[in-house]
Amino acid sequence: MKNQNRRSFLKLSALSAGFLGLSTTSSYSYNQLQDKIEELAVSKKQTGKSVMDLAVAPIEQVRVGIIGVGNRGYSHVRTINSLSPKAKIVAICDARKSRITRALELLTELNGKKEKIATYSGNEEVWKDMVKRDDIDLVVVITPAPVHARMAIYAMQQGKHVVSEVPITLTIDESWELVNTAEETQRHCMMLENVSYGEEELWILNMVRNNVFGTLTHGEAGYLHHLLEKLFSNSPDPKDSAYYKQWRLRLHAEMSGNLYPTHGLGPVANYMKVGRGDKFDYLVSMDSNNASLSEYSKTVSSDNEFYNRTNFAHGDMSSALIKTAKNRTILLQHDVVSPRPYSRKNVLAGTQAYHEGYPSRLALYEDDHGHNWLNDDKYNELRKKYQHPIWTKMKKEAEENGGHGGMDYLEFYRLFTNLNKGVSLDMDIYDGINWSVIVPLTKLSNELGSVPVKFPDFTRGDWKKERELGYFKHI
Ligand SMILES: NC(=O)c1ccc[n+]([C@@H]2O[C@H](COP(=O)([O-])OP(=O)(O)OC[C@H]3O[C@@H](n4cnc5c(N)ncnc54)[C@H](O)[C@@H]3O)[C@@H](O)[C@H]2O)c1
Numbered sequence: 001m002k003n004q005n006r007r008s009f010l011k012l013s014a015l016s017a018g019f020l021g022l023s024t025t026s027s028y029s030y031n032q033l034q035d036k037i038e039e040l041a042v043s044k045k046q047t048g049k050s051v052m053d054l055a056v057a058p059i060e061q062v063r064v065g066i067i068g069v070g071n072r073g074y075s076h077v078r079t080i081n082s083l084s085p086k087a088k089i090v091a092i093c094d095a096r097k098s099r100i101t102r103a104l105e106l107l108t109e110l111n112g113k114k115e116k117i118a119t120y121s122g123n124e125e126v127w128k129d130m131v132k133r134d135d136i137d138l139v140v141v142i143t144p145a146p147v148h149a150r151m152a153i154y155a156m157q158q159g160k161h162v163v164s165e166v167p168i169t170l171t172i173d174e175s176w177e178l179v180n181t182a183e184e185t186q187r188h189c190m191m192l193e194n195v196s197y198g199e200e201e202l203w204i205l206n207m208v209r210n211n212v213f214g215t216l217t218h219g220e221a222g223y224l225h226h227l228l229e230k231l232f233s234n235s236p237d238p239k240d241s242a243y244y245k246q247w248r249l250r251l252h253a254e255m256s257g258n259l260y261p262t263h264g265l266g267p268v269a270n271y272m273k274v275g276r277g278d279k280f281d282y283l284v285s286m287d288s289n290n291a292s293l294s295e296y297s298k299t300v301s302s303d304n305e306f307y308n309r310t311n312f313a314h315g316d317m318s319s320a321l322i323k324t325a326k327n328r329t330i331l332l333q334h335d336v337v338s339p340r341p342y343s344r345k346n347v348l349a350g351t352q353a354y355h356e357g358y359p360s361r362l363a364l365y366e367d368d369h370g371h372n373w374l375n376d377d378k379y380n381e382l383r384k385k386y387q388h389p390i391w392t393k394m395k396k397e398a399e400e401n402g403g404h405g406g407m408d409y410l411e412f413y414r415l416f417t418n419l420n421k422g423v424s425l426d427m428d429i430y431d432g433i434n435w436s437v438i439v440p441l442t443k444l445s446n447e448l449g450s451v452p453v454k455f456p457d458f459t460r461g462d463w464k465k466e467r468e469l470g471y472f473k474h475i
Contacts, residue, residue, distance in 0.1 A: 016447040019172075019440070033448060040444075041454035044176045048183030051429060052462055056161070056188065058422030062087040065136040065160075067127045067151055068143035069094045069103040071241045072165060075403060076142055077103045079412050081110055082401050086416035087138075093120035093130040095244070102238055127151060131158050138188075138419070141165060144247035145259075149174035152189055156181045161188040163415065166262040167436035172456060175433045179458050182429045190415065190425050191432030193266040194403075195344065197410040199395075200360050201267040202388035202471060204348060208271045209472065210386060213350030214365070216272055220347030221264030222333035226340060228292055232300050249293075249306055252314040256287045257442030258334040259314065262435040264344040265332055266427075271348050272328055275430050276467040279325040280455045283332075285442035287315030292337035320442050325463075332438065389475050390414070418474060426470030430459050 017024045020036040028036075064080055064087050066073060073094070080087055089107070094100050100119050107115045120130045131139055131154060139155035141148050141164040149169040155162040168191040169175045182189045195201060207213060231249040233242035243249070251259050272278050293312040300307050316337050322330040333345070346357030354363045354370055362379055363370040374382070390410060391398070398406030398413075418425050437455065445453045457463065 013447055019444055037453055041456045043457050043460045047180045050462055051182050053424045055422055055424045059137050059419045061085055062416050062419050063090045063135055063137045064140055065091040065130050066140045067093045069099045070244055073142035074103060077106055079403050079408050081107060083412055083416050086420055089117055090136055091118040091130050093127045095124045097121040131155050136160055144244055146170060149178055153177055153181045156185045156187040163190045163192050165192050167439055168432045169436045170439045172440050175437050179429060188425055189429040190427050193262050194407045194411045195263040196266050197407040199391050202391060203386055204355055205270055206386045206388045212353050214352030216328060216350045218329050218349040219268035220331040220345045221268045222345040223260045223263050224335050224343040227336040228296055232306060234304055252293060253312050255443050256313045256446045257285055258318045258320055258438050260334055261438035266435050268330055270469055275463050279463040280434060281323050281325050282452045282454045283320050283322045283441055284450050284452050285320040285445035286450045287446055288317040290315050292316050423474045433458050
């Protein structure tokens with residue numbers, strides 16, 4: 001990375017300068033910047049001990065406190081409630097009382113009676129009172145992304161285990177604080193990456209484990225989901241499912257890069273055993289021009305805060321290339337504004353097989369040297385042969401309870417079951433951080449002209465240990 005030897009000098013935006021501890025008034029050579037970027041990747045001093053494969057004493061029934069019952073939180077209330085007696089909702093907090101009322105009505109409807117649940121609402125700091133309660137084992141964070149890390153850190157400091165929606169962190173500093181707090185407190189801190197439990201994703205994972213793909217070389221992942229109108233919505237009516245204070249659009253106004261990396265990336269990282277023998281080494285990132293947001297902003301009501309804006313930092317399409325320590329590559333994309341069908345790509349290439357998602361198709365070297373996709377019979381035979389044991393055991397229950405085709409149900413089923421048993425969880429804090437830290441790293445690479453940016457090693461070298469993935473343990 002240091003050999004770029006570029007003579008041009010760059011002036012930094014306040015954002016990049018702040019990141020690198022440099023000034024906005026001076027110019028810097030590429031080599032000076034590369035030194036700074038490499039400093040960012042140096043591991044911080046360890047203040048506790050590793051929480052890899054952490055197991056704590058069994059919790060017979062997990063007492064849950066929820067922060068945030070907006071769009072996603074409302075559906076998690078249903079899922080968590082369906083997993084009684086493994087877990088029980090003890091308290092709910094949301095800055096808005098109306099959302100709590102809606103969640104309590106749902107519980108009354110589901111259970112046929114009013115539940116005794118403590119509630120906290122009225123302001124954006126009241127969640128701390130809930131987290132301090134001594135009758136909660138697990139805090140579930142389902143608030144806007146910019147506050148996840150702060151809430152998760154505080155929960156662990158109060159002795160609670162914590163799970164957080166995606167992404168769990170948006171900055172490098174918060175990532176280290178999360179890791180150090182988990183290691184000091186020896187609490188579970190898991191990011192709720194539900195797509196890891198998808199039937200297709202776990203099937204591919206199982207094929208990889210059974211060597212169907214041969215040597216893995218390349219993956220492609222993305223979050224390509226047309227959300228343009230929803231991003232701008234500021235309707236107070238819960239049925240319109242507008243984001244709280246337009247938090248997601250606000251991020252697009254302020255930040256370039258990949259703002260929502262984990263859904264496509266988590267499964268590809270699992271195929272490659274990132275954190276368990278391989279590691280994200282560095283990435284380069286570039287954004288397209290921004291057009292959809294500024295064009296659409298002209299069409300919204302003039303009382304919308306984002307009416308007639310042109311200065312969105314985020315381009316329509318963000319693309320990053322990640323290189324792993326084992327020399328594999330991953331193309332990662334994010335586009336929530338183009339008019340297009342949903343996709344997470346889910347591409348995996350190996351020396352013996354190739355898979356593409358949306359729709360799922362598989363080619364094998366042993367079948368026509370991979371020149372054609374497998375026909376339906378052969379494809380279905382492999383779907384059956386390599387169905388992941390979690391899906392074999394739980395398919396009916398997962399589909400009945402739903403949530404993104406059953407993946408949300410399986411995510412909480414596995415979480416609570418493993419906590420009930422006192423065994424390690426499927427994903428650890430290092431997974432959550434590695435998949436989320438893409439947000440600040442892509443932003444930095446973009447701002448510096450798509451330069452390579454190294455990943456910090458949050459495991460402090462332990463990624464080299466070949467370990468079994470959680471999804472194959474304790475089934
Ligand atoms: N895994 C998935 O498939 C998936 C799907 C959708 C959303 N998400 C994630 O879930 C999270 C929530 O998304 P959403 O669509 O529900 O957003 P939302 O805006 O609908 O809900 C957020 C809720 O948090 C509440 N809130 C905000 N600040 C708060 C504070 N300081 N204290 C207490 N409550 C606060 C708001 O009142 C709101 O009800 C986001 O991180 C998002 O990325 C994940």
